[in-house]
Amino acid sequence: MDSIDDNPFADLQSSFTTPREADKENIEQGFKEVNLDDPSPPQETDVQVDDEQMRDDSVRDSSNNAASNRGNDQDEKDDNERLSDRKRSLSLQHQQQQQQQQPQPPQQQAQHIPANGVVKLPSGKMYEISVCDPQKIGNPANSYILYTIRTTTKMPAYRQNSLTVLRRYSDFLWLYDSLCKNNPGVFVPPPPSKQTYGRFKIDFIEQRRQSLEKCLIKCANHPHLSQDEDLKLFLESDTFALDVKQRQLDKAEGKSVLASWGSSIMGPKYIENDEWFDVEKQRIDGLELQLKALVKALQTLSTQRYDLASSLAEHSESLLELSRQFTHSETLTRLFQMLADISAQSKRGLDELIQSDASSFTATAEEYMRLISSIKSAFTSRIDLFHDIKAAESSYNKKKTTYEKQKSVGQIHQYNIAYSLKDLAMSENAVHESKRQFERVSALIKEEMSAFDKMRMEDFKFGLKELVATLLQSQRSIHEGWVKYEQELKSI
Known part of the structure; x- marks a missing residue:
């Protein structure tokens, strides 16, 4: 017996309601496909393909329910047409908005932190x-x-x-x-x-x-x-x-005790095995002699420039005093005053040259003469590391000899064997570490010497440029003064 809840018209109702609900779902799905927040405009080809697919689905649904749904075909067709018109309208509006918007500048890349x-x-x-x-x-x-x-x-x-x-x-x-x-x-x-x-x-x-x-x-x-x-x-x-x-x-x-041995114990005489260090030592010694001679000559030249600047100042004052004695001749007064101005200009040029020389070229030569002492200290530190190696080897050999001697005569206790072996291992590691340090410092000195040569060229080039620029400026000013003075003499 059929239940009271069974509806004999359920099949008939579903045949009428299902197409309309399917159409409603298709319409809602179509609106979802047009995303207003999407910055890229929808493609026309995709819209056309979706429309055709929706029409095909609608036709199939209509054919399956032709007996009960012929009255709804026209409504379905109207809904699909309205959906297509809505999509095209939204697409045109979105394209217009894209044309009105200005292109956004690219975002700056975040700074990379090492x-x-x-x-x-x-x-x-x-x-x-x-x-x-x-x-x-x-x-x-x-x-x-x-x-x-x-x-x-x-x-x-x-x-x-x-x-x-x-x-x-x-x-x-x-x-x-x-x-x-x-x-x-x-x-x-x-x-x-x-x-x-x-x-x-x-x-x-x-x-x-x-x-x-x-x-x-x-x-x-x-x-x-x-x-x-x-x-x-x-x-x-x-x-x-x-x-x-x-x-x-x-x-x-x-x-550590080992570090103090290198400075307190005089080891065997060091014999250089790397020819590069012998060549560089000779080159550094020759460079030191050249820099000392250059600094001495520059200091002598600076002293003479000081004396010359003082003499030019006195000469300028004397010419000014002399110009005041020719009150009856404006021409002679003007000539002596111009000559005094040239002497004063020469004095100012020498002062600038002395200051520039002291702050650039002479200072650079003195700096590198001091730096040579630092280079020699670096070479000496390498020799100290060699003595550290010998001290570590001597300590290891003594401990090893003592251990083997005590072990052979049975004087070492069983519980002290592990301690003695550990002590020997530490001494052996100290020898290897000293050798690694020696090799590391040797490679570092070669690296530093290459950087030293490059930096020396750059610093002396910069010092020479400043010195020559100051010298040329001083000479140009003096030359202009003499040219004007010569023109004044010719006009008399």
Whole structure:
């Protein structure tokens, strides 16, 4: 028996409602296909294909229900036509909106940060440093010059990007000594030499300031020195004196016995096995002699220029005094005044030349003469490492001989065998580590020598350009004065 809930007209109702619901779903699906938020306009070919497919589906549904749904064919056709018109209208509107919109500029690519966290400054360097504002501190009996050091860096090890500290000349000496000890084989740029007399003169203070700044910039941007802990302490510590004492205590506690042997035990005479080092030593010795001769000649020339500048000043004053005696002749007065002006111009040109020479070419020659001392220290550190190897080998051989002797006579206990073997292994590792350090420093010195030759050419080229430019400018000014003077004489 059929249930009360069974509807005998269900099949008939489904035959009438199903096509309309299918059409409704097709219409909704068609509107979903036209996405108003999509920035790209719909393709006409896709729309046409969808329309044809929808018509085919509609025809199939109509044929299956032809008996009960013929009255709905016209409605279905009208719905499909309205859907197609709606799609074409939306497509045209979207194309018009795309034409009115301006093209968006491409987004800038995010800055790439290297794996080590170091972001270089715009100049291509890791540090920008200035040494400025020298001030005299203390009483006349115990006074010194204090310099302000301003540093800009993006090295991640520093607490700030901009740092400002106060340092004196002896602090620069400490930094140089520390960098040499921490980095054997590296040619550490040295600070300017000490000077007992005249160290508070304005010209000397300015020359020293420039030399200290140049030295510090080269140290900070050196690939093997830029991340040194003592350099970091020098550039950012506000309690520098206390931190230096603590650093010295830490280094003294951490210094191994083997490291002290290299400086306290005189090993066998070192015989060079690499011919490259012998050739470079001879070349460096010859370069040192040439630089000493050049610096001496430049200092003599500078002294003579000072004397000549003083004589020109006196000559100019004498001509001016003489011009005042010819009050009855304006022509002679004007000629003597012009001659005095030429002498004064020559004096000013010499002053500029002396200043440029001291700050460029002579300073460069003196800097490289000091740098040769640093190169020799690097070569010496390599020899010290050779003595460390011999000391480590001697210690290992003694321990090995003692162990084998005690073991052969049965004097070593069973529970001490493991300890003795461990001690021997540590001594053997120390020998291998000393040899690796020696090879590493040897390769580093060769690398540093290549960089030294390249940097030397660039620095001397720059110094010569500045010197010649100043000399030409001075001579042009004097030449113009003499040309005017000659024209004035011809007009008499």
